[in-house]
Amino acid sequence: MSSDRFKAALAKYQVDLSSQVSVAKSQSVKSAQDSSFADSTTDSKLSASPLPYQVKPPKKNPYISNPNQLRALQLSSKFGDQDHKILYLNLCKNVHPTIIDQAESFVSDASAHNKGALFMWRVKKIKQEWQEAGKNWRNPHKLPPKPKRKPRLKKTAMPTLFDSCT
Numbered sequence: 001m002s003s004d005r006f007k008a009a010l011a012k013y014q015v016d017l018s019s020q021v022s023v024a025k026s027q028s029v030k031s032a033q034d035s036s037f038a039d040s041t042t043d044s045k046l047s048a049s050p051l052p053y054q055v056k057p058p059k060k061n062p063y064i065s066n067p068n069q070l071r072a073l074q075l076s077s078k079f080g081d082q083d084h085k086i087l088y089l090n091l092c093k094n095v096h097p098t099i100i101d102q103a104e105s106f107v108s109d110a111s112a113h114n115k116g117a118l119f120m121w122r123v124k125k126i127k128q129e130w131q132e133a134g135k136n137w138r139n140p141h142k143l144p145p146k147p148k149r150k151p152r153l154k155k156t157a158m159p160t161l162f163d164s165c166t
Contacts, residue, residue, distance in 0.1 A: 068092040075104065081116035091123065096137050099126045 064070050072088035081088075092100065103122040112118045130137040 071100070075100075075119070076116075078104075079107065079115040079119060084116060087120075091120075092139075093142060094139055095123060095127070096130075096139055097141070099123060099130065099137060102126055 064073070069089060069092075071092045072085060075088045075092070076082055076085045100123065103119050103126060106122045107115050107119045110118060127137045
């Protein structure tokens with residue numbers, strides 16, 4: 001008997017929930033159709049969510065703190081070269097992004113067994129071409145180094161009672 005009540009309450013809850021979602025969807029569709037281009041550029045669409053709750057944006061990776069790290073991880077995963085992430089990071093920090101883009105497009109079009117080695121070879125060739133043309137191949141957007149910490153004061157021995165006697 002109690003299971004029948006439970007099933008009835010569950011069915012009623014599901015009907016109520018589905019009607020709320022359908023009403024919210026219809027309201028969001030109406031507001032999207034009624035709004036002009038100026039309204040669509042504002043955040044009004046975010047507030048008219050079809051769900052009865054707000055959807056949170058995906059979390060950022062806490063270990064990636066600058067764009068060079070993100071680019072290096074993308075390159076290493078794209079070439080299947082997870083063992084050499086630091087190599088790609090140093091490359092992204094020190095080499096002009098245009099050179100990296102050109103080498104990446106070259107490798108993505110090629111069908112090589114070792115894409116990481118082909119990428120490094122192509123970067124080397126493009127750097128040589130830029131040097132011959134007199135261009136600066138170094139990264140102009142290199143992040144400045146972190147400020148150094150202030151040196152700590154050295155602890156000195158406290159004068160004792162016996163120091164004043166001598």
